[in-house]
Amino acid sequence: MSVDLGLSPDQESIAELFNGFFSNEAPPAVARAAEPLGFDRELWNKVIELGAPGMGCAVEIGGGGASLSDLVVVAETVGRSIAPIPLIDHLAALSVLTESDLVAGEAIAAVAVRPADANGIWSLVPAGAVADVVIGVDGDETIVVRSAPPMSGPRNHGSMPLADRSAREGTRTILGPASLFEVVLDRWKLLTAAALVGIAETAKELGVAYVKEREQFGVPVGSFQAVQHGLADLPVAIDGGRLLTHKAAWALDNVTDGLIDWANNEITDGSTLATMAFLFAADSAVMATDRSLHYHGGYGFAEEYDIQMYYRRARGWSLILGDSTSVGLSLADLLFGTVEG
Amino acid sequence: MDFALSSDVVEFRDEIRSIIREFVTPEVAARMHTTGVFDAPELNLELGRRGILERACPGLGKGDPIEMYVMFNELEKAGAPYDGLAVALMIAAVVNKLGTDEQKERIIPSIISGEALVCMGYSEADFGSDLASIKTRAIKDGDEWVINGSKMWTTLAQVAEWLILLTRTDLDLPKHKGLTMFMLPMNTPGITVEPVHTLGTEITNATWYDDVRVGDEAVLGDENGGWRTMTTVLAFERGVMGGTNAGVPLLRHFHEWAVANGVFNEPTTRERMARSIIDMQVATLLTMRSAWIAASGGMPGLEGSMTKVFAVEAYQRASRWTQATAGPAGLLQFHEEGAAGEGFVEYDARHSPVMSIYGGTTEINRNNIAERHLGLPKSR
Numbered sequence: 001m002s003v004d005l006g007l008s009p010d011q012e013s014i015a016e017l018f019n020g021f022f023s024n025e026a027p028p029a030v031a032r033a034a035e036p037l038g039f040d041r042e043l044w045n046k047v048i049e050l051g052a053p054g055m056g057c058a059v060e061i062g063g064g065g066a067s068l069s070d071l072v073v074v075a076e077t078v079g080r081s082i083a084p085i086p087l088i089d090h091l092a093a094l095s096v097l098t099e100s101d102l103v104a105g106e107a108i109a110a111v112a113v114r115p116a117d118a119n120g121i122w123s124l125v126p127a128g129a130v131a132d133v134v135i136g137v138d139g140d141e142t143i144v145v146r147s148a149p150p151m152s153g154p155r156n157h158g159s160m161p162l163a164d165r166s167a168r169e170g171t172r173t174i175l176g177p178a179s180l181f182e183v184v185l186d187r188w189k190l191l192t193a194a195a196l197v198g199i200a201e202t203a204k205e206l207g208v209a210y211v212k213e214r215e216q217f218g219v220p221v222g223s224f225q226a227v228q229h230g231l232a233d234l235p236v237a238i239d240g241g242r243l244l245t246h247k248a249a250w251a252l253d254n255v256t257d258g259l260i261d262w263a264n265n266e267i268t269d270g271s272t273l274a275t276m277a278f279l280f281a282a283d284s285a286v287m288a289t290d291r292s293l294h295y296h297g298g299y300g301f302a303e304e305y306d307i308q309m310y311y312r313r314a315r316g317w318s319l320i321l322g323d324s325t326s327v328g329l330s331l332a333d334l335l336f337g338t339v340e341g
Numbered sequence: 342m343d344f345a346l347s348s349d350v351v352e353f354r355d356e357i358r359s360i361i362r363e364f365v366t367p368e369v370a371a372r373m374h375t376t377g378v379f380d381a382p383e384l385n386l387e388l389g390r391r392g393i394l395e396r397a398c399p400g401l402g403k404g405d406p407i408e409m410y411v412m413f414n415e416l417e418k419a420g421a422p423y424d425g426l427a428v429a430l431m432i433a434a435v436v437n438k439l440g441t442d443e444q445k446e447r448i449i450p451s452i453i454s455g456e457a458l459v460c461m462g463y464s465e466a467d468f469g470s471d472l473a474s475i476k477t478r479a480i481k482d483g484d485e486w487v488i489n490g491s492k493m494w495t496t497l498a499q500v501a502e503w504l505i506l507l508t509r510t511d512l513d514l515p516k517h518k519g520l521t522m523f524m525l526p527m528n529t530p531g532i533t534v535e536p537v538h539t540l541g542t543e544i545t546n547a548t549w550y551d552d553v554r555v556g557d558e559a560v561l562g563d564e565n566g567g568w569r570t571m572t573t574v575l576a577f578e579r580g581v582m583g584g585t586n587a588g589v590p591l592l593r594h595f596h597e598w599a600v601a602n603g604v605f606n607e608p609t610t611r612e613r614m615a616r617s618i619i620d621m622q623v624a625t626l627l628t629m630r631s632a633w634i635a636a637s638g639g640m641p642g643l644e645g646s647m648t649k650v651f652a653v654e655a656y657q658r659a660s661r662w663t664q665a666t667a668g669p670a671g672l673l674q675f676h677e678e679g680a681a682g683e684g685f686v687e688y689d690a691r692h693s694p695v696m697s698i699y700g701g702t703t704e705i706n707r708n709n710i711a712e713r714h715l716g717l718p719k720s721r
Contacts, residue, residue, distance in 0.1 A: 001343060003343060003346060004342060004343040004633070005633045069342065204715075222717045222718060228717050229711065232711045232715065235710060235714050236651045239647065240626065241623075244623055250342055263592070263593045264589070265418055267618075268344075276622060279619060329608055332612055339606045
């Protein structure tokens with residue numbers, strides 16, 4: 001054990017493989033064509049061939065035995081390409097689900113990130129429109145339901161396959177107490193954070209490429225300091241988000257009884273770090289897409305430019321968990337304990 | 342990635358913590374606010390006595406940048422006065438890298454024993470960010486150099502034994518190429534020090550140089566190679582020697598006050614606090630990255646710029662909202678009844694603005710990032 005903030009050679013290979021795969025198989029035109037539902041079955045079938053859906057499962061049940069740190073590397077490539085497949089949700093659900101059709105990816109799993117209402121409805125489940133299996137909390141239990149996906153849902157800002165799903169209709173299994181779900185939600189926040197880092201990274205690249213090319217007053221607009229300084233914040237936020245996300249993965253993989261000693265800035269508790277990474281990466285992705293869209297000038301507003309797709313997903317993928325204040329307060333509860341009364 | 346410190350470094354950290362507990366008493370920590378000197382000689386001497394300064398100094402002893410990061414991070418989080426130590430160690434590292442054997446023998450022991458401090462004469466009244474344009478002259482006169490001019494922001498000049506001084510030695514060469522760095526004792530005749538009182542309590546100085554005479558032994562690095570010496574200094578400075586977690590003690594002080602005054606259960610306060618704690622984690626991870634790059638044999642210059650931009654603004658954000666949340670109590674200074682965070686809330690609101698200036702303004706750092714990281718055209 002000692003500080004090492006680089007990717008392992010294996011992770012470098014994973015990044016190269018998935019970045020290569022998505023740039024070949026899921027260029028922005030694929031995400032565009034999959035709108036408004038936000039799902040491409042053909043692309044999902046191709047990631048099955050890569051073994052991605054079961055990558056984080058144990059080798060004994062046919063999975064890839066990958067660590068969370070490895071999955072974070074994959075999740076960032078999903079964000080970079082905004083590939084229209086629910087890989088993040090599926091990988092998160094499979095932290096506790098082990099059915100062979102899920103491990104193989106023949107069936108898709110989604111995570112109901114907010115508890116069911118009094119009628120047992122999970123509202124606006126990410127990937128809920130296309131998932132065969134949904135895991136979430138109903139009352140004080142963690143429930144898994146298998147039922148036919150609607151394959152449609154409300155049109156939304158992030159072109160995500162959202163849908164309401166019932167926690168009580170279909171084949172319902174009680175997995176355990178509600179607390180069991182925490183590990184699923186931690187993993188969902190972690191992998192979503194990594195995907196948001198990926199969104200920010202591509203938004204930065206699109207913005208920088210545009211300002212180098214676009215000329216006004218006879219020079220590239222990227223030569224103006226006002227534009228440069230707005231863009232200079234992006235790699236900082238991206239690198240910070242990536243480090244925090246990897247720290248959360250490292251803690252969830254390796255640390256038991258981690259510290260939440262915020263007063264000395266010593267935090268090694270995986271759940272706390274996953275929520276921190278989620279909040280930070282969400283803010284970073286929103287900032288990166290805001291700025292990149294802005295520096296595209298009027299063209300950023302034109303649907304034919306890609307930056308608007310990233311702009312919408314930066315908000316969609318993060319706000320689906322809940323409003324930013326509530327998520328911030330949930331972190332406060334982890335850090336300071338809950339407020340009495 | 343692995344975020345765990347090695348067992349060696351954990352042991353080192355625990356030693357630093359125990360030294361801080363013993364030597365950075367509340368009286369020592371408070372003294373900087375009355376003297377305006379951000380330094381604790383008893384702490385420096387103890388670190389020197391135990392061989393820790395030699396061990397931590399880049400290029401000397403063990404010279405592990407991770408240990409250097411840990412040491413300054415611990416000092417900063419504890420609210421210890423460490424500015425004097427940081428400057429001295431940084432310059433010791435530069436002497437070690439660029440100095441002659443004679444200079445190393447003459448200068449370094451006085452610093453790594455914790456006895457001598459160093460002040461830095463770079464900026465002038467008319468040249469700050471545009472440092473390469475400075476006018477202080479050094480002219481060769483036989484075997485000697487004669488130095489004339491003046492410097493601004495020569496912090497610690499009133500207590501330092503050594504001065505590192507950037508001068509112009511050739512008017513005919515392009516501005517970056519006619520500079521020479523000197524390292525000389527502060528008691529060299531011809532140096533005048535006048536205090537400059539600042540918003541952030543720290544007393545810095547204006548210094549004047551009137552026919553200051555030194556020999557070649559005072560030239561640090563090559564004649565007319567001063568800019569290279571300067572960039573070596575900056576590479577050590579922008580990275581791992583503190584200045585990236587200043588918000589941590591502030592949040593601790595604010596929290597104590599907010600709990601005691603029944604305002605900590607306000608959702609807005611809890612959320613702001615939580616978000617500042619995220620910022621502090623990110624700042625320390627970015628700092629740790631610089632240390633890791635240095636430990637892997639790289640020069641984290643650009644990463645240092647990135648860290649500084651983020652960390653300083655995170656501290657400034659924390660300072661802004663804690664004071665705004667405290668209201669009138671956030672206006673009260675040290676030792677006043679009812680002062681928020683025992684006066685730290687008010688103090689940090691005065692101290693935080695300087696951090697985006699010294700050691701390279703955030704604008705200069707953003708220029709670096711835009712040009713060197715994003716590959717955008719030079720804008721000036």
